Amino acid sequence: MTTYIIRRLMQSVIVFFLVTLLVFLGMRMLPGDPIYMIISRAASETATEMQLDKLREQYGMDRSMAVQYIDWLGGVFRGDLGVSILTNTNVREEIFRRLPITLHLGVLALIVSFLFGVPMGIIAAVRRGTWIDTVVTSLANIGITIPVFWLGYILIYILALQLHWIPEFFGYTSPFEDFWLHTKKIIMPVFCLAVTTVAGVARQARSSMLEVMGQDYIRTAWSKGLRERAVIFKHGLKNGMIPVMVFLGLGFSMIIGGQVLIETVFVIPGMGLLAVNAMGNSDYPVIQGVILVIAVIVLLTNLLVDLSYGWLDPRVQYR
Amino acid sequence: MAEGILISSENEAPPRINELRRFFRVFLGRGLVVFGLVVILIFLILAIFASQIAPYDPLLRNLDEVRQQPNAKHLLGTDQIGRDTLSRLIHGTRISLIIGVLVVSIAGGIGVTLGTIAGYYGGILGAIIMRLMDALMTIPMLILALAISALLGGGLKNVVIALGVALIPGYARMMVAQVLVAKETDYVMAGHSMGASNLRIILRHIVPNCFSPILVMITMMMGTAILAEAALSFIGIGITPPTPAWGNMVADGRNFLLTNPMLSVAPGVAIMLLVFSFNMVGDGLRDALDPRLRGII
Numbered sequence: 001m002t003t004y005i006i007r008r009l010m011q012s013v014i015v016f017f018l019v020t021l022l023v024f025l026g027m028r029m030l031p032g033d034p035i036y037m038i039i040s041r042a043a044s045e046t047a048t049e050m051q052l053d054k055l056r057e058q059y060g061m062d063r064s065m066a067v068q069y070i071d072w073l074g075g076v077f078r079g080d081l082g083v084s085i086l087t088n089t090n091v092r093e094e095i096f097r098r099l100p101i102t103l104h105l106g107v108l109a110l111i112v113s114f115l116f117g118v119p120m121g122i123i124a125a126v127r128r129g130t131w132i133d134t135v136v137t138s139l140a141n142i143g144i145t146i147p148v149f150w151l152g153y154i155l156i157y158i159l160a161l162q163l164h165w166i167p168e169f170f171g172y173t174s175p176f177e178d179f180w181l182h183t184k185k186i187i188m189p190v191f192c193l194a195v196t197t198v199a200g201v202a203r204q205a206r207s208s209m210l211e212v213m214g215q216d217y218i219r220t221a222w223s224k225g226l227r228e229r230a231v232i233f234k235h236g237l238k239n240g241m242i243p244v245m246v247f248l249g250l251g252f253s254m255i256i257g258g259q260v261l262i263e264t265v266f267v268i269p270g271m272g273l274l275a276v277n278a279m280g281n282s283d284y285p286v287i288q289g290v291i292l293v294i295a296v297i298v299l300l301t302n303l304l305v306d307l308s309y310g311w312l313d314p315r316v317q318y319r
Numbered sequence: 320m321a322e323g324i325l326i327s328s329e330n331e332a333p334p335r336i337n338e339l340r341r342f343f344r345v346f347l348g349r350g351l352v353v354f355g356l357v358v359i360l361i362f363l364i365l366a367i368f369a370s371q372i373a374p375y376d377p378l379l380r381n382l383d384e385v386r387q388q389p390n391a392k393h394l395l396g397t398d399q400i401g402r403d404t405l406s407r408l409i410h411g412t413r414i415s416l417i418i419g420v421l422v423v424s425i426a427g428g429i430g431v432t433l434g435t436i437a438g439y440y441g442g443i444l445g446a447i448i449m450r451l452m453d454a455l456m457t458i459p460m461l462i463l464a465l466a467i468s469a470l471l472g473g474g475l476k477n478v479v480i481a482l483g484v485a486l487i488p489g490y491a492r493m494m495v496a497q498v499l500v501a502k503e504t505d506y507v508m509a510g511h512s513m514g515a516s517n518l519r520i521i522l523r524h525i526v527p528n529c530f531s532p533i534l535v536m537i538t539m540m541m542g543t544a545i546l547a548e549a550a551l552s553f554i555g556i557g558i559t560p561p562t563p564a565w566g567n568m569v570a571d572g573r574n575f576l577l578t579n580p581m582l583s584v585a586p587g588v589a590i591m592l593l594v595f596s597f598n599m600v601g602d603g604l605r606d607a608l609d610p611r612l613r614g615i616i
Contacts, residue, residue, distance in 0.1 A: 011450070018454035026470060145595040147546060149553050150569050150587030157576050257459030261550055265573075275462065279469035279556055287466055295457040302457075 004310060012303050019295045020076065024069050027288055035061065039085065076292065082285035086278070091289040095271060099293065101172055102263070102270035105186060106255045109193035113251055117198045118244060121205025125213060125240075126232055136202060143199025148192045148258055152265035155188045172268045189266045193258050197251040205244050212240040242313045249302040256294055345607040352603030355596035362593055366413040373406035377563045386579055396581050398571065407563035408585055414564045415545045415593065418479055422544040423537050425483030430490025431526070431533060437491065438498030439521055449495065452488040460485045464547055468556045478557045482547055486540055493536055497529040504528075531608040538601035542594040549590050565590050 035052055038059055047055075056062050063071075075081075081091040124136035160169045166184050175182040212218065213236055221231045256272075263272035271290055278286035347353055365372060374394075381401035389396045395404035433452070437445035455463065467481035501507065502525070510520045551557030552566025560567055565586040572582025 011453075014450055015453045015457060018450055019457055022454055026466070141595065141598065142591075145542065145546070145591055145598055147549055147553075147566075147569070147587055147590045147594075149550060150583065150590065153569070153573055153576060153583050154587070157580055161577050253456075253459045257461035260461060260465060261553065264554060275465070276554055279465055279554070282469065284470075287469060291458055291462065291466055294459065294462060298457050298459065 001310070005307060008303060008306055012299055016296070016299060019299075020073055020292065021069070023288055023291055023295075024072055027284055028065065028068075081289035081292070084278075084283055084286050086281050086283040086286070091285050094274065094286070095289055095293055098269060098271045098274050101268060102256070102259055102272060105189055105193060105262075105268070105270065106252065106259060108186070108190050109197065109255050110248070110252055112190060112194040113197035113201050113255075114244075114248075116194075117201025118205050118241070120198070120202040121207075121244070122209050122232070122237070122240075124202070124206045125209035126228075128210065136206070140199040140202045140206075143195050144203075146195060148195060149261040149265050151195060152188065152192045152262060155192065156265075159188065170267045172270070185266075189262050189268060192262050192265070193255050196258065197247075197254055200251060200254070201244060201247050204247050205241070208243040209236060209240040212236050215239075242309070245305060245309060245312065249298070249305040252301050253298045256297070342607045346603050349599075349603055349606075351599045355599035355603070358592055358596040359600065362412050362416065362596075365409050366416045369410045369413050373403075373409040375403035375406040377402065377407040377410040378561055379403070386575065388579070389581055395585050396579060398579070398582055399575065404568075404582060404585055407568060408565070408589055411563045411565045411568060411586060411589070412593075414475070414558055414562065415548060415590075418475065418482070418548045418558075419541045419544045419597075421479045422482040422486060422548075423540045425479065426486035426540065426544075427490055427533065427537055429483070430487040431494050431529075433487065434491035434494025435498050435521060435526065438495040439502060439517070439525065445495075448491070452491045455485075456488045460543075461547060461550055464551060465554065465556055468551055473556050473559055475558060478548060478551055481551070482544055485547070486544065489540065490533075490536060493532060494529065497532055498525055501525045501528050531605075535601055535605040535608065538597055538604055542597035542601070545597070546590065546594050549586075 035056060038055055039047070061068065079092050081095070083089070084091055084094065087094075120136045120140075124133045127133055156169055159165045160167060166187060168181065168184060169188055171185065173182040173185055218231060218235055221235045226234075259270060259272035260275055261272070262268070263270045264276050267273070271293070274286065275290045277283070278290065379402060381397070383401065384393065384397050385401045386399055387393055387397045393403050393405065395408065397403055398407075433448050437448040458466075464481040464485040467484055468477055471477035471480060507520055507524055510524055515523075548557055548564070549566035549569070552559075552564040553570045555567070555570065557566060558564035560571065568586035569583050569590075572579065572584075572586075575582055
């Protein structure tokens with residue numbers, strides 16, 4: 001077990017360095033000039049070549065790539081993610097001010113996904129071939145195909161503009177400030193964020209439950225004369241839910257990706273909206289910072305899931 | 320002598336007809352698969368003959384007929400500068416399908432190659448490839464595509480590159496798993512014992528044998544690519560106006576939700592229909608070609 005944990009940690013560290021390398025190289029291979037990491041394109045067009053050279057020297061861009069990478073990486077470890085070209089604010093501070101909002105919505109959406117997806121999948125598997133199965137499977141198929149940004153506008157149109165159930169829907173209010181307003185504002189975004197993952201979790205839960213329910217020990221449980229409830233909950237779920245756990249990592253990654261869209265639709269000042277604004281305005285230091293922070297979050301989630309996976313399922317071989 | 324026998328058994332015609340009949344029976348046996356095939360066919364025709372089918376020029380501004388509700392002249396109404404929504408929708412089909420096909424070709428080509436190399440040769444090279452794929456997968460697909468697209472600067476070519484790169488790890492991972500299994504089979508052993516080169520074994524035995532999962536993956540990824548392109552265009556980093564793409568049509572229409580909901584609703588329905596169809600056909604292909612792939616893809 002210890003060797004497994006060490007191996008898995010090592011692997012994560014390697015992947016982290018590869019991500020930093022990819023991000024660094026990606027930013028340096030910008031069409032044009034890496035000087036855009038410091039000043040905007042518009043400013044660089046008006047500057048003279050001598051001014052640009054001076055800037056390059058000041059920021060060490062005349063040195064070799066390897067030296068620049070190590071220098072940059074050192075900065076990343078010290079928490080120095082640079083300065084936004086657009087707003088001139090510290091990128092790290094900007095990201096960490098917005099991160100709680102994004103995590104708040106993301107974790108809620110993840111909880112909702114499992115709260116609804118798991119029971120849906122189990123019911124569909126246990127009642128295979130009945131109308132419940134058909135409904136769940138169809139909903140799941142629609143859930144993974146629906147464009148969530150579009151769903152956001154449909155919800156706004158129906159719930160806010162037509163029925164007036166949720167009149168205030170833009171922006172974000174902290175739960176500590178006004179809990180009721182906060183709840184009203186996050187219902188639609190969280191629902192949109194969760195739709196795809198609910199569908200994914202339900203599909204995964206259904207197929208793994210179907211597999212488990214066909215096992216010999218389940219037949220034994222039936223033949224012992226146990227009630228359905230006992231067979232499903234005491235024997236089926238224990239093994240059936242392990243593969244669903246893997247979806248924690250993947251689902252969280254999907255949700256964070258979806259936040260770029262949903263924060264745009266509902267104008268939520270989180271990291272997703274920060275990323276979109278940065279991408280639309282070629283604010284490279286911000287793009288770089290957001291990607292690094294998200295990569296670390298996903299990496300840590302996957303690491304935790306993998307480690308708990310080994311703990312939940314002793315059959316996993318720690319090779 | 321032994322060689323002669325092996326070659327003749329390789330050339331013996333397999334019972335093809337029954338196999339094909341079984342495939343079609345299972346494949347076309349589900350209503351949703353047939354539905355998907357029909358929808359894809361309709362969109363394909365719309366895309367190819369967009370200029371002939373569309374009632375108006377998708378870029379034509381007609382300031383006399385601005386923001387009209389759906390009517391006999393404009394079946395889906397018009398937008399804020401009088402462009403016909405139906406015509407834009409039909410031309411948008413073209414963008415979606417072109418990008419879908421190009422993206423799965425690029426991602427599939429590179430991903431399958433990398434996965435095959437990593438799975439077949441293993442070792443340090445395989446480890447490097449797989450850790451690279453892990454690194455790419457650490458960044459959510461949509462954010463990776465957005466970032467690449469933002470760096471390169473939008474437009475059809477750059478969207479294709481961005482999505483192509485973002486979808487590579489999916490293919491590579493699937494392929495590694497397949498190749499690892501195929502590598503241990505008897506016919507690959509036989510190939511080795513007959514002195515076939517690695518390249519020959521890969522091209523003649525391993526890749527053809529992974530045909531089913533590749534085909535299923537390509538079909539499923541068409542849906543993913545179309546959905547992601549729509550998301551990119553929606554954000555404004557993908558296909559940019561005035562070129563009609565379904566994603567930017569949803570974005571354009573959002574300011575007129577209260578008065579002209581059709582502007583945003585129609586392209587969204589089109590995205591859903593097409594993506595749903597590709598997923599259903601992918602499901603059907605998987606069940607008909609190789610039911611063991613259930614749960615893997």
